[in-house]
Amino acid sequence: MTWTFTSDLAAYLAAAGPAVAADPVGHTALLTVTDALERRGTAAYGADEPLFGWWTGADGVVAGGLLCTPPFPLLLSAVPEDAVRALGAALTTEPLLAGLHGINARRPDAEALAEAWGRPTRIAEETRLYRLDGLVAPDPAPAGHARLAAEADLPLLTAWIDKFNAETGIPGSASEAVLRDRISYDGILLWEHGGAPVSLASFNRPIGSAARVGPVYTPPQARGRGYAAGVTHAASEAAYAAGASEVLLFTDLANPTSNGIYLRLGYTPIEDRVEVVRV
Secondary structure: OEEEEEOOHHHHHHHHHHHHHOOOOOOHHHHHHHHHHHHHOOOOOOOOOOEEEEEEOOOOOEEEEEEEOOOOOEEEOOOOHHHHHHHHHHOOOOHHHOOOOEEEEEHHHHHHHHHHHOOOEEEEEEEEEEEEOOOOOOOOOOOOEEEEOOHHHHHHHHHHHHHHHHHHOOOOOOOHHHHHHHHHOOOEEEEEEOOEEEEEEEEOOOEOOEEEEEEEEOOHHHOOOOHHHHHHHHHHHHHHHOOOOEEEEEEEOOOHHHHHHHHHOOEEEEEEEEEEEEO
């Protein structure tokens, strides 16, 4: 039983790819990150070299993986308890993990790793993964309608994604290349009212059977009018139309408004994840 760590994306995909792809719902974040790295190169998230790893059980079968694309935290898939314990030990002995500043994992795994790290940590974010279990239209329906974003919307999309990143603490700025790619497969929708966009929702290209909605953003002056529910409902329908049979999304547990919206639209909780960071 062992962890293997590498900076070689091809080696990771060859070893861990099949195991990760076998669970496109639980491994949605790992799959979308590696898809971006394959499409845009290993500098897609920053100049620092990514890190990859996989756990091989006593039977010789790979049973989970991890990756880290600095400046983002290490992202750990669902793995057995003995893999979590072994990773906890590796946090203080493995040279490739020496510069790690944060870990994103299922809640119990994140808590165990924070304790094993032996360094002061704090919880930076708590998120919940939802799966759509029967789409329900917003009631009451918000005023306005959804439309697909187009090239002409790029300045607005860039500005809104930058504001979303700033509000949620996501490093970096909006990528025009990413936005153009999402527009190419009808992956960004805008909600319009009074002839102007008032809210945005996007979804990633379906991978396997799953697509994940996000980000969802409404400017502060337009909030509280149901626009986010309307555009999320439209984006969820569009994800199905794009070929997904599973539609997912992550929410920040510190935002009860958005969690309530998604529950009313028919999303159900799958798992909670915690991001712990060094202090």
